[in-house]
Amino acid sequence: MTYVGSRHTRVEDEALLRGEGRFIDDIHLPGMLECAFVRSTVAHARLRAVDMEAARHAPGVIAVLGLNELLPHLASERLPLGFALETIEGEVTPFVLAKEEVCFVGEAIAVVVAENRYLAEDAAALVNIDMDILPAVSDAANALVDAPLVHTEKESNRLKEIKQCYGDTDEAFKRAAHVCSLSLRQERGAAHPIEGRGIVAHYDSPGDQLNVWSSTQMPHEVRALLAKTLGIDEERIRVVVPDVGGGFGAKFLMYPEEAVLACATRLLDRPLKWIEDRREHFLSAIQARTQFWNVEMAIDKNGKILGVRGHVTHDQGAYTPQGFNLPYNASVAMPGPYVVPAYDLTVDVVETNRPPTIPVRGAGYPEATFAMERLLDVAARDSGLDRAEIRRLNLISVEQMPYEKPLKTRSGSTVKYDSGDYQTCQTMALEMIGYHQFRHRQQTAKEQGQYLGIGIANGIKGTGRGPFESAVVRVGRSGDVTVYTGATAMGQGLKTVFTQIAADALGSRPSSIRIVAGDTGTISLGQGGFASRQTVTAGSAVHLAAVNIRKKALHVASHLLEVPEEDLSITDGRIYITDSPSDSVTLAELAEALAGAPGYALPADVEPGLEAQIHFSPPDLVYSNTTHAVEVEVSPNTGVTTIHRYVVANDCGRMINPTLVEGQIHGGVVHGIGNALFEQMIFDENAQPLTTNFGDYLLPTITEVPYIEITHMESPSPLNPLGVKGVGESGVVPAAAVIVSAIEDALSPWGIRINEYPVTPMLVVDLITSAEKARESIG
Amino acid sequence: MKPPPFDYYDPSSLEEGLQLISTLDEAKLLAGGQSLMPMLNMRYLAPQSIVDLNRIEELRFCRSENSSVVIGAMTTQRDLAASPLIREQLPLLVEALSHVGHLQTRTRGTLGGSICHLDPAAELPVAALALEATLQVRSAKEAREIAMGDFPTFYMTPDIMPAEILTEITFPVRAAGTGYAFEEFARRHGDFAIISVAVSLSLEAGQVTYARVAVGGAGSVPQRAKLLEDALVGERPEDSVLDEAVRLSTDIEYIADVHATEEYRRHLFFVLARRALTRAARQAASES
Amino acid sequence: MDKRRRRQIQVTVNGQSVRREVDVRLTVADFIRHELFLTGTHLGCEHGVCGACTILVDDRAVRGCLMLAVQTDGAEIRTVESLAQGDTAHPLQEAFQDHHGLQCGYCTAGILMTLVDFLANNPTPEESELKNALSGNLCRCTGYQNIFSAAKDGAERLRIEEHSDDDIRR
Numbered sequence A: 001m002t003y004v005g006s007r008h009t010r011v012e013d014e015a016l017l018r019g020e021g022r023f024i025d026d027i028h029l030p031g032m033l034e035c036a037f038v039r040s041t042v043a044h045a046r047l048r049a050v051d052m053e054a055a056r057h058a059p060g061v062i063a064v065l066g067l068n069e070l071l072p073h074l075a076s077e078r079l080p081l082g083f084a085l086e087t088i089e090g091e092v093t094p095f096v097l098a099k100e101e102v103c104f105v106g107e108a109i110a111v112v113v114a115e116n117r118y119l120a121e122d123a124a125a126l127v128n129i130d131m132d133i134l135p136a137v138s139d140a141a142n143a144l145v146d147a148p149l150v151h152t153e154k155e156s157n158r159l160k161e162i163k164q165c166y167g168d169t170d171e172a173f174k175r176a177a178h179v180c181s182l183s184l185r186q187e188r189g190a191a192h193p194i195e196g197r198g199i200v201a202h203y204d205s206p207g208d209q210l211n212v213w214s215s216t217q218m219p220h221e222v223r224a225l226l227a228k229t230l231g232i233d234e235e236r237i238r239v240v241v242p243d244v245g246g247g248f249g250a251k252f253l254m255y256p257e258e259a260v261l262a263c264a265t266r267l268l269d270r271p272l273k274w275i276e277d278r279r280e281h282f283l284s285a286i287q288a289r290t291q292f293w294n295v296e297m298a299i300d301k302n303g304k305i306l307g308v309r310g311h312v313t314h315d316q317g318a319y320t321p322q323g324f325n326l327p328y329n330a331s332v333a334m335p336g337p338y339v340v341p342a343y344d345l346t347v348d349v350v351e352t353n354r355p356p357t358i359p360v361r362g363a364g365y366p367e368a369t370f371a372m373e374r375l376l377d378v379a380a381r382d383s384g385l386d387r388a389e390i391r392r393l394n395l396i397s398v399e400q401m402p403y404e405k406p407l408k409t410r411s412g413s414t415v416k417y418d419s420g421d422y423q424t425c426q427t428m429a430l431e432m433i434g435y436h437q438f439r440h441r442q443q444t445a446k447e448q449g450q451y452l453g454i455g456i457a458n459g460i461k462g463t464g465r466g467p468f469e470s471a472v473v474r475v476g477r478s479g480d481v482t483v484y485t486g487a488t489a490m491g492q493g494l495k496t497v498f499t500q501i502a503a504d505a506l507g508s509r510p511s512s513i514r515i516v517a518g519d520t521g522t523i524s525l526g527q528g529g530f531a532s533r534q535t536v537t538a539g540s541a542v543h544l545a546a547v548n549i550r551k552k553a554l555h556v557a558s559h560l561l562e563v564p565e566e567d568l569s570i571t572d573g574r575i576y577i578t579d580s581p582s583d584s585v586t587l588a589e590l591a592e593a594l595a596g597a598p599g600y601a602l603p604a605d606v607e608p609g610l611e612a613q614i615h616f617s618p619p620d621l622v623y624s625n626t627t628h629a630v631e632v633e634v635s636p637n638t639g640v641t642t643i644h645r646y647v648v649a650n651d652c653g654r655m656i657n658p659t660l661v662e663g664q665i666h667g668g669v670v671h672g673i674g675n676a677l678f679e680q681m682i683f684d685e686n687a688q689p690l691t692t693n694f695g696d697y698l699l700p701t702i703t704e705v706p707y708i709e710i711t712h713m714e715s716p717s718p719l720n721p722l723g724v725k726g727v728g729e730s731g732v733v734p735a736a737a738v739i740v741s742a743i744e745d746a747l748s749p750w751g752i753r754i755n756e757y758p759v760t761p762m763l764v765v766d767l768i769t770s771a772e773k774a775r776e777s778i779g
Numbered sequence B: 001m002k003p004p005p006f007d008y009y010d011p012s013s014l015e016e017g018l019q020l021i022s023t024l025d026e027a028k029l030l031a032g033g034q035s036l037m038p039m040l041n042m043r044y045l046a047p048q049s050i051v052d053l054n055r056i057e058e059l060r061f062c063r064s065e066n067s068s069v070v071i072g073a074m075t076t077q078r079d080l081a082a083s084p085l086i087r088e089q090l091p092l093l094v095e096a097l098s099h100v101g102h103l104q105t106r107t108r109g110t111l112g113g114s115i116c117h118l119d120p121a122a123e124l125p126v127a128a129l130a131l132e133a134t135l136q137v138r139s140a141k142e143a144r145e146i147a148m149g150d151f152p153t154f155y156m157t158p159d160i161m162p163a164e165i166l167t168e169i170t171f172p173v174r175a176a177g178t179g180y181a182f183e184e185f186a187r188r189h190g191d192f193a194i195i196s197v198a199v200s201l202s203l204e205a206g207q208v209t210y211a212r213v214a215v216g217g218a219g220s221v222p223q224r225a226k227l228l229e230d231a232l233v234g235e236r237p238e239d240s241v242l243d244e245a246v247r248l249s250t251d252i253e254y255i256a257d258v259h260a261t262e263e264y265r266r267h268l269f270f271v272l273a274r275r276a277l278t279r280a281a282r283q284a285a286s287e288s
Numbered sequence C: 001m002d003k004r005r006r007r008q009i010q011v012t013v014n015g016q017s018v019r020r021e022v023d024v025r026l027t028v029a030d031f032i033r034h035e036l037f038l039t040g041t042h043l044g045c046e047h048g049v050c051g052a053c054t055i056l057v058d059d060r061a062v063r064g065c066l067m068l069a070v071q072t073d074g075a076e077i078r079t080v081e082s083l084a085q086g087d088t089a090h091p092l093q094e095a096f097q098d099h100h101g102l103q104c105g106y107c108t109a110g111i112l113m114t115l116v117d118f119l120a121n122n123p124t125p126e127e128s129e130l131k132n133a134l135s136g137n138l139c140r141c142t143g144y145q146n147i148f149s150a151a152k153d154g155a156e157r158l159r160i161e162e163h164s165d166d167d168i169r170r
């Protein structure tokens, strides 16, 4: 039986369905105290005094700590830069707790430790903060000219300039038959896993060991960063990730709260817990997507792209916890699946007094895709080509694969698309949605007073980011197989996927396989969950480690059964002589034999133990691609967009489990629908957030989302042994672009252009009203 | 997000409740809690005392009385929607209820709680306004009646004293020939309205004899569209008349917030009022 | 004990009678999670929107973050932990497993408990009714598609089970 490729039911589900999962807030340690943070209520201020006396005397309070109290136990007052390979000038990372200046609403100033959360919150309200309010920068678009400073000690709000440039863009624009240009505004949303962040920290003082449970996407990196922050060796820290209720990027960094709890548990010698509540997620978890794109595209008379150039302003927020991967990704992702002979893009990364940004699901690709796809729609219009046709013309063809772009990934390697047939993928989506019959449907509907529109967009996603991921596969004396990995489960079904991979590679039953992920105590190295990477990297590591065990098992079995290896088969943990199946030895017996007995030699002259460790280093990113096509109806009366059909043609290489692939696409698409139609963090001009609850910030619900129709292509990646590519983010990449394109099409009777999202009903009505006014004034 | 400390009382009879609140200052009444509890969790409020009305069974009922339906203030939205009496006699209320929150919040949320909380975007106060409900308000000393139209004083502030409890709500039932419609625009199913419109409209011999139009979500309180009502009475509900009547509705107050501008609210009111009127008129015609 | 601040309550939780003294401001969600250690019920927003905290009180679905523990005095509470009977999963649990109706599983208990209530009163819902019933439960992982398939199929399985129960009784 092969498990890879099958719709195997998830191994995670039973416990979760029974309410037997163990999430961070389900952990209760004896003597544990709970924490609440005192946070800045203004976006920018100089702290004069923080009076904690009243809070310290409040009932049930054990301690109230600010940066000063923690400093003796800290190696640095700021968090170290995450994934610190790039060099950034100046101090850009957040403070462990605010020092003299607070720079966004929600920045942590002090922590209250009390007997329970109720009491901690009571006391937090008693902390008195005396401050001088400073002018704040709210809108990144205005951060560089005549703006106040985000941090008073700096000279400018410009943090960095990122430049991408190849080919001769000047020449391209000179030769162009059409030049189309756009100014696009994309707005911030937040990740909003339904489980917020959370930490339990326990310092075992007799053992001098710091145990941390964190709802994080990256336990090994948290361990390393904690070690640096506290100035202790990382082997004295164990970070364990319990069940995680979704991450989507918000748990892909170490936050001040982790450092504070780790420090405070050592200081107080008590186990501590902090659970982020929803308001804190709105205020202090990372956000993403505010970017302003001013871009233009040159096309020749046949609709071929000659060049793209432009400028992006990226809102970095108040701090930079882990480098510029988000704006960088956006800058290299823009040419996407198309042949773009010349490219010149500059990104200004600017600071604002808003929460920091790092990648949220999609990581810059949705933003870049929105820009590219919007430009292509304009180009289609200007050149009189159909929107699908201009895309087909410019898509990289299957003959050109693997396709190199003269761009560098963040790690410095050349951007190279490994495999895929983008044109066929697009054709599949068009056929599925009945693209070529649409104009007829649209006309008929219009006669009934209904405004239908169709949209199409392509997207790619660089997935499986290195440098490596780890797996240890071990067969115990019971014959059960345990897989340890540095990959981190956060709901995707990682354990199911690894079980399927290991079962095939090893010849074991899935029921005898257990996956242990996200525990630094069980595996020394790991990177964690981001960039749709884990099936590619950890999946390959699991596969290769299991294959090694299989080889060793066959080798030893051949010795014990006295037949050549070629004559052996392995199924369900039993190795037998193919022609004489009753002559067999089980993995349990082999594990027993290889564990060794005092004074006896190991069989077959092999190393002891039936285990293997692999760090799989992917040679490069592998690129998934997808085409989305949607049909919408827009009500000109209310402005409401209803998605009638949502079609996805997706290629993530070989699929380990199509059901899980589809689940990832569903989730990604709906996240994109949220961005396109509903979700927006709104700030006032003082950078005060106005949407800080789920009544004001609108996540899509079951009544708002369409049925998503999916068709698959499988172009195996040549870059890993399984031929897989990531799929966690593909769903979100072209979603906003495709929906906006369809809305624009539905509103074509008014000639309306949409250059932003979310496209709220109010925006639609505004646009129609202005268009009608303009028409009247002309008429 | 945990509620602040408070003193808790849960009287089991109305009398006990009234006595109690006459002695407490700064007590907050807890009905279904679907608005108060989030405000406590977010610590927008920190009342000295909470008086929980949920054990007062005598405030949970629906009964028919003369030509009215009388509903106890603590009757849950869920029980209301399921009540055969309400379904039969107050179809407008039932339609409004289909927009109120979600299954889980309707289990706890009450009619009286919603009316007293007086969120301008909530549906039930708007329906009560269009239906010309009368509210019975009691204190330990006296009982009084107040028309729903007089109840809102300003934003989320009803005309009720700290020592008073809303006990029951009386809905007059209109004779045959009346049509009803409740229209709402919200971003997602179950959200508070950006605009809601409730219409009760009677026809005699094809002419509008009575019209009540209430709007929610528009301004700081639920409002009656009086100019619109006036423009309808005596007219035949033809498209042109309805169009014109809606256009004349210039007496509505609109506010702006993160969800919508004043202009968009006005626009939506016109769209929804028009829809609701057509539907109510059609229904009235078929009833008469 | 100041009765205004702490109360003795008696509740039946998943069939077991429980007596506890609680702070009056303790929400029922925190009560079952942190005092009774029934951690299958989750908190996603604590302001009554996400539905993760949905439990049954006297057989009706409520938001556990919007109700005080003291308000459940004398009531019967059911949580997700009550659904499976020993090794036998509840039909809804089976349907969610079969349709990949959960990913991280954080929202799932709330969805299951909402459905238990809804389907008990509406065993043959229209698709739109089923969607409306679930509109008060947020999920960030699944995009809802498989939740919906699972709920539909779960309703069907419950009807079949109901029938076979009838058969046995006859």
Ligand code: FES
Pocket: C042, C043, C044, C045, C046, C047, C048, C049, C050, C051, C052, C053, C054, C063, C064, C065, C066
């Ligand atoms: S936690 Fe109760 S509704 Fe979200």
Ligand code: FES
Pocket: A194, A245, A246, A491, C101, C102, C103, C104, C105, C106, C107, C108, C138, C139, C140, C141, C142
């Ligand atoms: S499965 Fe993760 S929130 Fe629903």
